[in-house]
Amino acid sequence: MKIKTPVILAILAGATAALVGCGDSGPKLYPVKGTVRVDGKPASDAIVFLHRKGRDNPNEPVPHGTCGADGTFQLTSVKAGDGAQAGEYVVTVVWPDMSKAPDGNGGRPDLLKGAYEKAASSAIKATVEAKENQLPEIALTAPKQPAPKQPAPGIKTDK
Template sequence: MATLSARIATFLLVVGSVAGLCGCGGGSKEKPVFKVHGKLTFEGKPMSGAEIAFLPADPAQRGLQSRATANANGEYTLYTYRQNDGAPAGEYVVTLYWPAPLSKRAAEKLEKAETVEEKDAIIAPDRLKDVYRDPLKTKLKATVAEKDNEIDFTLP
């Protein structure tokens, strides 16, 4: 019977060790984030549905992006890891894409699309004519400080 108890104890020790190792991932790799919100306007009107992205100015950090979609009033709140959590402090290149309403034909195609690939292939034209969409060409920049950040973008 002692042999069975020893086996059970060994099994529990191994299982406990493996579970402990799985739980010790060296801590979170998430950077601290700070609230970033603001308003997007074009010619004085809110940019409802515009997609904004903050990409680190340092190309070596470009894998991390903070994004948002503007509401009907043109207001946005960035998220990086979770909804509305903000962005890490630092310097950013900012991209904007403001999709035009889909044509009736494109909307019908989108409605009939069955796969994600088919839906992704139906891209609305950018109302801003892709001027701010390319991170290598956009002139928009922002600094996120270690505080609550209100960053508005007013486009002519």
């Protein structure tokens, strides 16, 4: 059976109209880029999350982005790089230790030891405007490593 060109064009036009008619049903999103540095160095593989103030729908996506080797990220809400809706945000950051194997849940230790992972205690704020956005650099300080435990004086640790 040979399909004629007008029939193919009609099918394509109908499919295109159906796709255009679907449209995005969510809020308008705006491109957002930024940079994360820890102790002045790019935080390669760090993950940035923006928690919108006043968010009351638990199904609303949380914009997030993963830092490249230079510490830069681009936010994604639904589709890669689509950005975030305009508004005020609290920023959280986790920095997975990519040198460690993932645990049973796929997670890795946080190089920031959880210091920047909770929205309730984060002092990092961001504003997304109804335009292309370049956030100010997110400059973090790595938590200090605890000193190794020393045995108490006079206690022999060799067997």
